[in-house]
Amino acid sequence: METSLLETFLTRARQQPDWPVLDFERKRFTAGELAQRVSAFARALVHHGLKPGERVALFLENSPAFVIAYLGTWSAGGVVVLVNTQYRQVELGHILSDAEARVCVTGAEGAAELAPLQARLPALEWLVTVEPPPGPMPWPTHDFDALLASAPASAALRLPEGDALAVLGYTSGTTGRSKGAMLLHRNVLANVRAVTEAWRWTNADRLLLALPLFHTHGLMVGLHGTLYSGGSVDLRRRFVASEALAALSEDASLTMFFGVPTMYGRLVEEARRTGARVRPLRLLVSGSAPLSPQLFEDVAETFGQRILERYGMTETIMNTTNPYEGERRPGTVGLPYPGQEARVVDVRTRAPLGAGETGEIEVRGPHVFAGYWRRPDATAEAFDAEGWFRTGDLGERDADGYFRITGRARELIISGGFNVYPREVEEVLALHPSVAEVAVLGLPDPDFGEQVVAVIVPRPEAPPEAQALVDFCKDRLASFKKPRRVVVVEALPRNALGKVQKHVLRERLQG
Ligand code: MLC
Ligand code: AMP
Numbered sequence: 001m002e003t004s005l006l007e008t009f010l011t012r013a014r015q016q017p018d019w020p021v022l023d024f025e026r027k028r029f030t031a032g033e034l035a036q037r038v039s040a041f042a043r044a045l046v047h048h049g050l051k052p053g054e055r056v057a058l059f060l061e062n063s064p065a066f067v068i069a070y071l072g073t074w075s076a077g078g079v080v081v082l083v084n085t086q087y088r089q090v091e092l093g094h095i096l097s098d099a100e101a102r103v104c105v106t107g108a109e110g111a112a113e114l115a116p117l118q119a120r121l122p123a124l125e126w127l128v129t130v131e132p133p134p135g136p137m138p139w140p141t142h143d144f145d146a147l148l149a150s151a152p153a154s155a156a157l158r159l160p161e162g163d164a165l166a167v168l169g170y171t172s173g174t175t176g177r178s179k180g181a182m183l184l185h186r187n188v189l190a191n192v193r194a195v196t197e198a199w200r201w202t203n204a205d206r207l208l209l210a211l212p213l214f215h216t217h218g219l220m221v222g223l224h225g226t227l228y229s230g231g232s233v234d235l236r237r238r239f240v241a242s243e244a245l246a247a248l249s250e251d252a253s254l255t256m257f258f259g260v261p262t263m264y265g266r267l268v269e270e271a272r273r274t275g276a277r278v279r280p281l282r283l284l285v286s287g288s289a290p291l292s293p294q295l296f297e298d299v300a301e302t303f304g305q306r307i308l309e310r311y312g313m314t315e316t317i318m319n320t321t322n323p324y325e326g327e328r329r330p331g332t333v334g335l336p337y338p339g340q341e342a343r344v345v346d347v348r349t350r351a352p353l354g355a356g357e358t359g360e361i362e363v364r365g366p367h368v369f370a371g372y373w374r375r376p377d378a379t380a381e382a383f384d385a386e387g388w389f390r391t392g393d394l395g396e397r398d399a400d401g402y403f404r405i406t407g408r409a410r411e412l413i414i415s416g417g418f419n420v421y422p423r424e425v426e427e428v429l430a431l432h433p434s435v436a437e438v439a440v441l442g443l444p445d446p447d448f449g450e451q452v453v454a455v456i457v458p459r460p461e462a463p464p465e466a467q468a469l470v471d472f473c474k475d476r477l478a479s480f481k482k483p484r485r486v487v488v489v490e491a492l493p494r495n496a497l498g499k500v501q502k503h504v505l506r507e508r509l510q511g
Helices: 005-015 031-047 064-075 089-099 108-120 144-149 185-198 216-229 241-250 261-274 293-303 376-382 422-429 466-476 502-510
Strands: 020-024 027-030 055-059 079-082 101-106 126-129 141-143 165-172 178-184 206-209 232-235 256-259 283-286 308-313 317-321 341-345 359-364 389-397 403-408 413-415 418-420 435-445 449-458 485-488
Touching: 005 031, 005 064, 005 185, 005 216, 020 031, 020 064, 020 216, 027 031, 031 064, 031 144, 055 064, 055 089, 055 108, 064 079, 064 144, 064 216, 079 089, 089 101, 089 108, 089 165, 089 178, 089 466, 101 108, 108 126, 126 144, 141 144, 165 185, 178 185, 185 216, 185 317, 206 216, 206 241, 216 232, 216 256, 216 308, 216 317, 241 261, 256 261, 261 283, 261 293, 308 389, 341 389, 376 389, 413 435, 413 449, 418 422, 422 435, 422 449, 422 466, 435 502, 449 502, 466 485
Parallel strands: 020 232, 055 079, 055 101, 079 165, 101 126, 126 141, 206 232, 206 256, 256 283, 283 308, 449 485
Antiparallel strands: 020 027, 165 178, 308 317, 341 359, 359 389, 389 403, 413 418, 435 449
16 A cells, blocks of 8 residues: 555656656546656755755745645655745745745745745755746756756665655634644545545546645645546646636646636636536535535536535645535535544533534544644643644534534635635834734635735824835735725724724725
8 A cells, every 4th residue: 555645656657758748738637647857856855965854945836846846845754844935035045944945946936935935945056947047146046957968877765754844734723824734644644535525536637726836735635635546637728718718618638627706707717708518527626714505506507517516724634625515505615535534622622512502613534634743732731632623614514414614713715725814914014104003804805715904003203105005015015915995093992901893893884
């Protein structure tokens, strides 16, 4: 029995080297070609001194290079650190220094973003770039293709053990400082088995994948499932509704599409505008953010298909899913995957609740991560003595076992499937000279589901200019975290303890 997804992929690549696993921008990679490059990348890492367990950050757009660097890092015994390409100085500096990444694989823009951070990243030793860097870099820098071409012909590569660390996925806590969720090879393997089994994913499947590979949905569902099942993937650099719709209408080989609700909303709009007809696929999956029953119906009407909604998170990969066979209920996230558990507990007493009662969702099983990187305090808080993980999501289970997510125990805005922690944006805005006080919250948005809104109390001597505040955020944080709306008030509503009452602000702003 294999102990890692890497082993499954390499074994199949040996047996079926001509398996056409990956298409990207009119270039096709067979499994044999991909495996050969994965091995070359791993040999190059080892040659340059990477030791087992050391971290390699991928700050990279979707491309074959991402897949090669990802699997190649595993093959060298390394640990992949995933970094959203929109991240800027604040997030990037924190993640790369916290993970003590030794190597970073990136593009030209990424290299430009990294360069000023040299003093903060003493562990970072060298870069691999998939495009020429914008100028001289403060680290030794290797071109990706040249690195593969010059890899030594042999190196002792060992397959990872199941208990070895595979990925650090950074996810924010309520403090605004993101934490690295430690996923082991056995977590990854257990979940991809469960997902492919639940969705009847086989080597006859071909997935259109336009989700970013630096997050769970695109990577650990889309790519992992493809590699595990022996199917194939049509990988896109990014999601463009017109292009995705054209592929879904014209390419008869596609059998699946996975997306966040924002993508489905845009696809429906595009289909209505152009009258394009999507071919019936075997499976449409939505997740990462709530899919409204209205959008579920719109997709059913436009595409003739009932979306399968599922629920996951960085720490646990996939938790629950609507059934492949059986009823897919709009507004629910279905039932636990095979071999995994989920329950709802009272937020205060932590006692398990019965059907129809609302509390916090907890999950347990072989898919659940091993804890937060170098944060035993946060890890201890996140688990109970019996190994149940507190998701921070509020919900209920109905009499048939279907889970419904009704809210969040933690303060979190999900905009177009990307997470924004209000505290992180508040900390940046509080540094602006015209801001005396600030509260950030999420309000409904027709395209992104939720939007970031900043409520500001200005300093008397420095009246704020909304655009300047937005730009201030954009210079420091990922652009999707910037406020879409800035509201100026004289005072923030506070309770007797002085805590900002965001629910009062929300009511006022929506009213
Ligand atoms: C982009 N922008 C966003 C945004 N995405 N703003 C708010 N929310 C978002 N989600 C902003 C950019 O910062 C930019 O602003 C402008 O929109 C245009 O950028 P773009 O790159 O052209 O955007 P677009 O291609 O339209 O992106 C929309 C999107 C993207 C839906 C394709 O957001 C996306 O790929 N979302 C998927 C996220 C995802 O994979 N989540 C999974 C997490 S895993 P400006 O001002 O700079 O021009 C997880 C677990 C699980 O949650 O269960 O799956
Ligand atoms: P992340 O930390 O980026 O992995 O985001 C995980 C969070 O996304 C979960 O804790 C949920 O709040 C949310 N999420 C994922 N899937 C769904 C879904 N189908 N419906 C509602 N929220 C979801």
